Amino acid sequence: MLGFLREKLGKADSSEEPVEKNITLERPSHVELICQFTKPVDLNSVNVFWEKNGEVLENNSISNATGNVLYAQYKFTVINSNQMGSYSCFFGEKKKHRGTFTLKVPEIKGKNKPIITYVGDTVILVCKCQHCSPISWTWYHRNGSVQVPVDIQTNDKFYMINRTYSNETKLKIVQLSEKDQGLYACHAVYQLGESEMLIELVVLSYLVPLKPFLAIVAEVIVLVSAILLCEMYTHKKKCHSDGGKEFEQIEQLKSDDSSNGIENNAPRHRINSVTSK
C-alpha cells in the first residue's frame, strides 16, 4: 500500500533567495510538491518549470496565479530510489525564483568519537535512527578503501542484535584483536535507498597504558626517596655540626691572637642560623 505525502514551500517576499526543504521518506508513496510564491512585479505570465537534478521534467504540474500569488503543484509517485533526489520549481524567465525539495531516506545520527577497546575485550557498536523503521540493517568493515560485509552468519565472533524496535541495531564483537580495528559502517536499508553511518573502532594492547603507568610509578619512587634522603642528610648534618660546633669555637679562640669579640662571635652566629632550620 502506498503512502501519501504533500509538502509545500512558500515565499512571502519577492527576493531571489532560493527556498529549500528537506523531506525524509521511507516507503513508496504518492507525492505532491507545492510551491506558493508571491508574484514578483515583472512577471506577466505564469511560466513554471519543474526540474530534477538539472533535467527538466514533463508537465505533471498544475499552476495558476490568483491575485499576486503564484501556485504550482507537481504530482508523482516514488517507487524506488530512482525517484529520490532534488526537485525544484522555477518561476520567471531567467529562472530567478526557485524552491527546492530534497527527498532523502532517514539519516542515522551518531557520535563521531572513536571507540577505544583493548585486545580480548568485547564491544557493542550501536546504530540508532529516529522516527524510522528500515527493512533491514547490514554491517560492513572498512579496511583502507575496501569495504567488506561483516561475516555474521558463519563467524562466531560477530553477533548482530536487533531489537523489536527496528530503529536500532547492535553489532557485538567478541575477542577483539588488533586486526579488528578500523571503520565499521552500519547501513539502514529501505525500499527507497540506504543510509549509513561510520563508527571508528580502535583496539589497543595492554602495553599502551602500561608504559606511562610504570614511568609515573618510577618517578614517585624517586621523589619519595629524594625527600627522605634529603631529610636524613640535613638531620645528619645538623647532628654533625652540633657536635663540631663547640670544637670549632675552641679552635677559633685558640687561633686568634688579637681576639676581637665580634670576630669570634660572627662565625658562631652564622653556624647557629644555618642549623636552626
Next chain:
Amino acid sequence: MARGAEPPDGGWGWMVVLSAFFQSALVFGVLRSFGVFFVEFVAAFEEQAARVSWIASIGIAVQQFGSPVGSALSTKFGPRPVVMTGGILAALGMLLASFATSLTHLYLSIGLLSGSGWALTFAPTLACLSRYFFRRRSLATGLALTGVGLSSFAFAPLFQWLLNHYAWRGALLLVSALSLHLVACGALLRPLSLTEDPAMGGPKTQLASLLHHGPFLRYTVALTLINTGYFVPYVHLVAHLQDLDWDPLPAAFLLSVAAISDLVGRVASGWLGDAIPGPVSRLLMFWTTLTGVSLILFPIAQAPTALVVLAIAYGFTSGALTPVAFSILPELVGTGRIYCGLGLVQMVESIGGLLGAPLSGYLRDVTGNYTTSFVVAGAFLIAGSGVLLTLPGFFSCVSPPTSRPQDFINEALDTKVPLPREGVGEN
C-alpha cells in the same frame, strides 16, 4: 626537629602546605572529577546511573567514616607513615579497579579500598597542618584547600582526555599512578612535637575527652547539618540546568565558573580568618548563612544571568566556609587533640554527606524538579549556622585567649574552676 616547641608558623610548615595542597587535590579533586567516568561505567556495565554513583558515595563515606582510624593511628605513629600507607592503598584501589568486570568490583576497589586510603590521608594531613601554624592557620588551610578547586578544574578535562585515549581501564590505571603521589605527599609530613603533646595522652584518652567536650559536640552537629546541604549543588546542578533546557557545554562552563569562585573564596576567607580578630566561628556562620541563602535562591532564578551570579555566589561562599570550618577546630580542642578531633568530626559529618544527595534526589523524584531539594539543602545550611551560635565565645568582642594545655586537661577532668590565663600574644 624541635622538641616541645610552639607551632613554627612557617619554615617547614610551608612544605606541609604544599603537601596538603597536592593531597587534597589528589583525594577530593579525583572524587569530584569522577563524574567523567560515570558515563563510561554506565555504558560499559549497562547499569543505571544511580547505581554507578554509589561508587563515589561509598568512597566519600569510607573516607569520612574511616577518618577517626587515620587520626588515631597518626596520634600514635605520627602522620607520615599513616599518610604514606594511605597513598599506597588509594593507588592500589584504582589499580584493581582497572581490572573490574562488574560494578561490585568497583564498589570494593574504588569505594572501599581507595576510600580507606583516602581516610588515612586527608584528616591526618590537615591536622598536621594545624599543628604547624598558629597565627596564619586559616590562611595556610585556605591555601592548602585550593588544591581541591584547582584540581577539579584540571582533572575533569584530564580524565576526559585519558578516557578518549585509553578507555576507562587504561585511564583508571593512570589515575592509580597519579594517586601514588599521595605517598610523596606523606613523605613531606615531618613529625612535629608540640608543648601540649605529652599532656594529651594516647588516642583513646583523647577520644574519650573529646566526646565529653560540649562545644566540640555542638560543633560536630553544626558541621553535620552543613554537610547535608553542602554537596547538593555539586551533584544536582548539572541536572537542574538540563531541566531548564541548558546545553551540556554552557552547563559545564557554569560549573567551571563556580569552581573558580570557590577557589577565590577559599583563599580570601583564609586570609580574612586570620586578619579579623574575634572568634572564627562568626565568620563560619556568616559564610554558611550566605551559602544557604544562595542555595534557596537557586530555584527562583530562571534567567541565565541570574543563574551565573548565583553560581558565582554559591561557589565563593561555599569555598569560603571550608578553611574556616577546619581552623575552628584547633581553637576548640587544642592542637594536641587535633588529630582525633578532626577524625571524629569527619566521621560524624559524613552522615550528613551520605544523606544529603540521596535525600535531594528523592525530593526531586517526588516533586518533579529540584526546587524543593535546593530549598531543603539551604535550610540545612542555615540550621547548621544557627547551631554555631551556641559555640563558646561567639558573642565576645575579644580574640579567644591563647589555649593553654592546662585548660584542656582540666576540662577533661571535669574541673569547673577556670585557671588564671596568662595573656601571651594574640591571634
